[in-house]
Amino acid sequence: MWALGSCGVCCLGIAVFTCGVVMQVGAWTYYYSEEDYEWDDARTYCQTFFTDLVAIQNKEEIEYLNRTLPYHGKYYWIGIRKLRGIWTWVGTKKALTKEAANWATGEPNNRKFNQDCVEIYIKRSSEAGKWNDEPCTKKKKKALCYKVSCQPLICGLHGDCVEVIQSYKCECHPGFEGDKCENAVQCPILEPRGAYMNCSHPFGDFRYNSTCTFWCPEGFERRGADELQCLADRQWSVETPTCTAITCPELRAPEHAELNCSHLHGNFAFGSICDFSCQPGFELMGSQSHECMATGNWTGDIPRCKAVTCPVLSAPEHGELNCSHIHGNFTFGSTCDFSCLPGFELMGPLSHECTAMGTWTGDTPQCKAISCSVLSAPEYGELNCSHIHGNFTFGSTCAFSCQTGFVLMGPQSRECMAKRTWTGDTSRCKAVTCPVLSAPKHGELNCSHLHGNFTFGSICDFSCQSGFELIGPESCECTAMGTWSKNTPQCKAITCPVLGAPEHGELNCSHIHGNFTFGSTCDFSCLPGFELMGPVSHECTAMGTWTGDTPQCKAITCSLLTAPEHGELNCSHVYEKFTFGSICDFSCQTGFELIGPQSRECMATGTWTGDTSQCQAISCPVLDAPSHGHLNCSHTHGNFTFNSTCSFSCKEGFIQMGAEMLRCSATGNWTRHPPVCEEDSAAFLKQVLVYTSTSALAAIGLVLSGTLIALLAKQLSDREEKKKLLNPTSDLGAPGIFTNAAYDSTL
Known part of the structure; x- marks a missing residue:
């Protein structure tokens, strides 16, 4: 409902400093002031007599305020302010979210400076209910306040009162x-199977926060948690535990034995009894x-059935x-x-078997060494043998x-193996060889061999491709030591x-065969x-010279500059x-x-860099x-600039007091004070004489003579003083400098 307040007291009996208006909505009440405030004063007003400036919670509340509040041309302050650069609900000190914002078009901060407080447009012709930011010190708006209505414990000890439009809820x-x-x-009532249970119920049997503990009798173990709690979602924190008989390891009949068991609480569980027996012969x-x-x-320990044993064999x-x-x-069946x-x-039987009587079958066998073929010394060589088990038998070397x-080509020694063969191939004696040679890179090789490729007595000649030069011997020979007479x-590449x-400038080179050698290319840049x-690049030729002439880097030229008129460069x-x-x-x-x-x-x-510079004449103050x-x-x-000259003249009946001509100097000042025109006192006296008759002058001459002379003398004296002020050169001998202050003092 709406109710208009009176000055000093609103309709609900709350004291206020200015006339106010109140509107009540269900669970809380809106208020607004009759007087306009700055934002800080508006908030002080709301906090003093109510709760705070309005904290708008949703679009529905905005629509309600725009529909219900009266139009005010300067609008209303609300409880949003920029704190440390962030728009904040001052009542809750929470930042304004993007979803909750309701800014008018182009807002906030459309003026880019000092707009830190927020007003709401009420019944505006456009964008009614939207927000606009304004300077906080702008005294132009009414305070829009609210007062909460939720009372302590209205929702008991287990709920919070939340205010909503036209109502409140718990x-x-x-x-x-x-x-x-x-x-x-x-929560569901618990009925454990085979387990003991003890529960505590702070809010009623098997209700929220009820806790139940579980344990099992001797010989049984719990499956699941030892404690359950009734949760807010009407479910227990975990499944109800159960008690199951403790199990022992499952027993099996050992080999060649039988097992007979009786079970009370499950296979091989607490209380089970098992008996063992052996097969015949064990x-x-x-x-x-x-x-x-x-x-x-x-x-007890698990038993076993053991077979009959025979004597140990070796x-x-x-x-x-x-x-x-x-x-x-070494038991029966081994x-x-x-x-x-x-x-x-082997000399004798291959195997024995342990009989049921505890004896072995057959006689004991023996092992005899195997023979290999007889060996002879290689051509140009010698043979030396040693025999362990007989001449040229297994183990002979x-x-x-x-x-x-x-x-020696082949093994240095051979041994008679178990397969009646000798290790390795037949050995022979071969002439000494040198390392195989290859043509040098960018070169060629032609060799002659006496006893085989690259063996003792071989001679090799070396040569280089066109564009390369040979570094080292032209030929070498394989010696008896198996080495070459000279290095390869x-x-x-030619350099x-x-x-x-x-x-x-800069130089960037690529080298194929080495720095600055045949095939190298170098690019020049500045x-x-x-x-x-000059040329952009050079290449090293097979003659050891570079293509092209040496280039140079020349500074880039700019257009020719000239001094500005009346200036220097x-x-x-x-x-x-x-x-x-x-x-x-x-x-x-x-x-x-x-x-x-x-x-x-x-x-x-x-x-x-920059634009063209000019010299402009210095200006003096404009003269009137x-x-x-x-x-x-x-x-x-140019008008009233350096070297401008101005001359003055007075109208008829006036005398010029001061310089006749002024010039604008290089300092921007005039060389003299401007002159003034004063009324001519001599002309005044002449008029008096013309209009006064001769007889009248004769009659009053004696009376006026003293007074008239004194008046003329005073006017002449005043005129001389003004001349000195307007033309200081008469006393100082130097031109005066005209300023507006000096000019005003003479008038």
Whole structure:
């Protein structure tokens, strides 16, 4: 509803300093002042008598305010202000979000300065309800206030009162429901299976925040959490736990045995009992009966069934024994195979077997060494052998050597192997060889060989391709030591003179065969402000010379500059006149001032910095004709500028007091004070004499003579004083300087 307040007290009985208006909406009340305030004063007003400046929460509230508030040409302050550069709701100190903003077109900060507080357009012809930022010190708007209506504990201990348009609502804390948040939410009632449970219910049986703990009897273990809590979503924090019997490791009958079990609470669980027995021909090793305890372990050790054993066998000399045991080492069913080490052969049965009587089948075998073929010494060589188990039998070794001048080709020694063959190939003696030679890069090789390629006595000649020169011997020979008589030569590219970058330029080279050698290419370039004069690149030829002449870098030229009219030009040139780096300074003659840059520089682009400079005549204050007089001026360089001259004259009946002519000096001042025109006192006396008759003058002459003479003397004295003020040269002997202050003092 709406209610108009009176001055001093509003309709709801709240004291105010100025006339105010109130409108009440459900759960809270809006207020606005009759008086206009600055933003800070508006907020003080709202905080003093109400809660704060309006904090608009949504579009619906904006529509309501625009529909309900009366139109005010200066609009209303609201509770948004820029703090540290951020638009902020001052009541909550929260930044204004982009989604909640309701700025008018072009806002905020359309003036780009000092607009830190916000007003709302109410019933504006366009963009009603929109926001605009204004200077906070602008006293032009009413304060739009609000007062909260939520009371403490209106929503109980488990809810928060939230004000909305035309109503309020209770927002319940998690886990509570109801109009006043008086009820805790209900979780499913717990009924554990086989487990003990203890619960605490702060807000009712199995309701929000109820907690239940669980445990199991001896011999059983809990599956799941030991504690559950009723959560705000009406569900328990975890699944209800269960109690299951503790299990022991599952038992299996050992090999050649049988197992018989009885189970009370599940297979191999707490209370289960298992009995063991062996098959015929095996004996039980260990306890016969076992029980699963609450600890999850079986009583006693697990038994086993063991087979009958035979005497332990050993391998023959130079032989090996390989046994397979079905029921244990050297027990019933075990089989043992005999074999000989490499180089020996078996004499006797290949295998034995352990019988049910605990004895082995067959006699004990033996191992004999294998024989190899007889070896002989190679041509131009010798043979030396050693025999371990007999001449040329397994393990015999024979060493080979060659006569002087030959090298052994093949193994230096050979051994008789188990396969009745000798290790390695047949050895022979071969002439000494030298390392294989190859043609040098960019060169060629032609060789002659006596005893084979690159062997003792071979001779090789070297040569280079066109454009390269041989560095080293022209030929070499393979010696008896297996080395060449001389080092291998190289073919080196012909070199050109080393190039350097031109002055004010750069050099960029690519080298194929080495720095500044045949095939190298060098490109020339100039630094900014210079241009290349000559070829762009050179190439090193096969003759050891460069193609083309040496280039140069010449400074780029700018257009020729001239001194401005009534001015002077002074230039300094780094390289040549009016080229890159040249700097020209401009100055003006006395009585003129420089318009434009004082200095210009020739840039790398061939243009000057800045615009063209000019010399402009200095101006003096504009002169006006004196009262009752005339002014006539001549201007050499422009109206009332340097060397302008002005002459003065007075109308009839007035006398000129001061200089007849003034000139504008180089300092921007006139050489004299302007003159003034005063009424001529002699003419006044003449008029008195004309209109007075001779007889009247005779009659009153004696009376007036003294007075008239005194009056004339005073006027002449005043005139001389003004002349001194207007023409100081009469006393100082130097021209006076005219200023507006001096001129005003003479009038």
